[in-house]
Amino acid sequence: MDTSEPRQTPRAPSPIAEQAKADPAAAAVRLRAVTARNPHDAAAQRMLGRVLRQxxxxxxxxxxELAAVRATAYDPAMIAAAEALLANDLPGAEARLRDRLARQPTDVAAIRMMAELAGRLGRYRDAENLLRRAVELAPAFTAARANLAIALYRQNRFAEAGEVLEDVLAQEPANASSRNLLAATLGRTGDYDEALRLYGDLTGSFPGHAKLWMSYGHLLKTVGRLEDSIAAYRRALAIEPHLGEVWWSLANLKTVEFTDADIAAMEAALAEGVSGEDALHLHFALGKAWGDRKDAAQSFAHYASGNDLRSRELGYDPAATTQAVDRMIEVFTPAFLAEREGAGDPAPDPIFILGLPRAGSTLLEQILASHSAIEGTMELPDIPAIAMREAKAAGDDTRDWTGALAAMPRERLAELGAEFLDRTRVQRKTDKPFYIDKLPNNWAYAGLIHLILPNAKIIDARRHPMDCCFSNFRQHFAKGQAFTYALDHIGQYYADYVRAMDYYDRVLPGRIHRVIHERVLDDPEAEVRAMLAYLGLPFQEACMQFHRNTRAVRTASSEQVRRPINRDGAGQWQPFDPWLGPLRESLGDLIDTYADRPD
Structure with a gap:
């Protein structure tokens, strides 16, 4: 389905359009008369808007311009297109909208509707282009501008989304949905104080809005206000007791133990047949609740049910990850790397902590962010976004970023490195010389990082596979991480990750520093000193007092890293071992060899 703006067939200009070019004032008078007779003439209203702009x-x-948008609500063709969208008949909606735009290419209401269609398909770049065209044609069309902010937000372009939202709110200060999105955007750019102020205002204005309280709770958790976060989540549940995501948010704090009444409320919601999204969140929350009570059978049953719901929804293909690693090994030969050595941007600023989720990367980030020279940010989406964009630009296979990298000229590597630095600058709130990107999935792009940022540091955070993989199985992620919802998929993913990192160890010896989580638990100071030596930084005692650091933490481990190092998470898979056969089988000998270096 093509959601880009349709090509237009040239049409003969109308007499009034010709007059608008020669004498816009006279054309305005004529158009005023037309729209006075028929205020629902959307084409005349649009033309009047253009003439008045002239x-x-x-x-x-x-x-x-806004009258033209309102007039489309009376147009049968537009009503039919809107009904098709409402019914999720996307091919039908597209056909109607294409026909409309072929005849009326400046109909901003139709352009906006086409952008909505593109957004539903996940084609946010197409949606962005359409919405920019709508705003260009009708600058006062605030709804299209607000939709543009959403399209930018969903492309992880948070700073740009924030700028557009400021424009929206300058025109409509009371626009609650845009204020809500701005609060979320500010949270993503690390502007927590302003985001908290906005959420405080919004929950005051809309005290009965459960999801607002939930979003407020998420941000309160991020900045370390645990009790306030719990209170916000409980407030949301008082409004909507069946809202599964709030129950899971409480469970995901890792510090809340559910009461008998909580468990009864969640079980009752499931028995009443809540929606699939609520159900899977409730299953994950109940998995945690029964696990806390040492009832491994009931706990695993709920985790299995929640994972099954999510796995069927996402349809993850483990073979695709295996093929991507195969392709990387095929392309990243020693000769390939030697030809491009030193071609990227020379800035040493970024420190990448990568690996699997739930492998201890948040702990390493918290330790390093306690050093006076290092700033912690969050899991930044920019490396995968750059890789996928380059792959898409090079051909149809959006996964083959390695092929795109092999084909690009040497100078492009420096451009991409500079782009990463520019894209992530909004996350830097201090003048510290180094900053951390701890997106775990960057392991799949370690070769790209090496080539575009040859002086950046890369740390591989690795944890015992049974602990790490089962911890992923118990974790419901807000987005991404599709591999975590089946035990055999997680094991295969872990194996592919180790295979990739072992290969980099062979062709780029010493380039990536590995930290084994269990060794951090056994001898934290030795591991911290080794990390800092790799980074070329002196040891600081503050790194050992990381739990006193009040910085915001956006991951599921936020509360765990606000305590001293402990072994609470070690061996948590063991009570569930009777059900973990598929995981053991897919891991093979990695259970014993995961920490080994390749020959």
Whole structure:
């Protein structure tokens, strides 16, 4: 389905359009008369808006542009397109909208509707282009501008989304949905104080909105206000007791133990047949609740049910990850790497902590971010976004970033490195020389990182596979991490990750520093000193007092890293061992050899 703007067939200009070019003032008078007779003539209203813009009468033009948008609500063709979208008949909606835009290419309401269709398909770049066109044609069309912010947000372009939202709120200060999105955007760019202020205002204005309280709770958790976070989540549940995501958010704090009444409420919600999304969150929360009570059978049953719901929804293909690693090994030969040595941007600023989720990377980030030279940020989406964009630009296979890298000229590597530094600058709130990107999935792009940022440091955070993989099985992620919802998929993913990192060890010896989580638990100071030596930084005692660091932490381990190092998470898979056969089988000998270096 092509959701880009349709090509237009040239049409003969109308007499009034010709007059608008020669004498816009006279055309405005004629168009005023037309729209007075029929205010639902959307084409005339649009033309009147353009003519008034030519005359510099922007306020009047804005009124005409918005009148044109409102007029489309009376147009049978637009009503039919809207009904098709409402029914999720995307091919039908597309056909109607394409026909409409072929005949009326400046109909901003139709352009916005086409952008909505693109968004539903996940084609946010197409949606962005369409919405920019709509805003260009009708600058007063605030709804299209707000949709543009959403399209940018969903592309992880948070700073740009924030700028657009500021424009929206300048026109409509009371726009609650845009204020909510701005709060979320500020949270993603690390502007926590302003985000908290916005959420405080919004929950005051809309005290009965459960999801607002939930979002507020998420941010309170991020900044370490645990009791306030719990209170916000409980407030949300008082409004909507069946809202599964809130129950899971409480469970995901890792510090809340559910009461008998909590468990009864969750079980009752499941028995009443809540929606699939609520159900899977409730299953994960109940898995945690029964696990806390040492009832491994009931706990695993709920985890299995929640994972099964999510796995069927996502349809993860483990072979795709295996093929991606195969392709990387095929392309990243010693000769390939030697030809491109030193070609990237020379900045040493980024420190990448990568590996699997739940492998101890948040702990390492917290330790390093306690050093006076290192700033912690969050899991940044920019490396995968750059890789996928380059792959898409090079061909149809959006997974083959390695092929795109092999084909690009040497100077492009430095451009991509500079782009990463520019994209992530918004996350840097201090003048510290180094900053951390701890997106675990960056392990799949370690070769790209090496080539575009040859002086950046890369740390591989690795944990015992049974602990790490089962911890992923118990974790419901807000997005991504599709491999975590089946035991055999997790094991295969872990094996592919180790295979990739072992290969980098062979062709780039010493380039990536590995930290084994269990060794951090056994001798934390030795491991911290080794990390800092790799980074070329002196040891600081503050790194050993990381739990006193008040920085915001956005991951599921936020509360765990606010305590001293402990072994609470070690061996948690063992009570569940009777059900972990598929995981053991897919891991093979990695259970014993995961920490070994290749020959």
């Amino acid at each position: 005359l510099g009468r922007d306020d009047e033009a804005a009124r005409a």
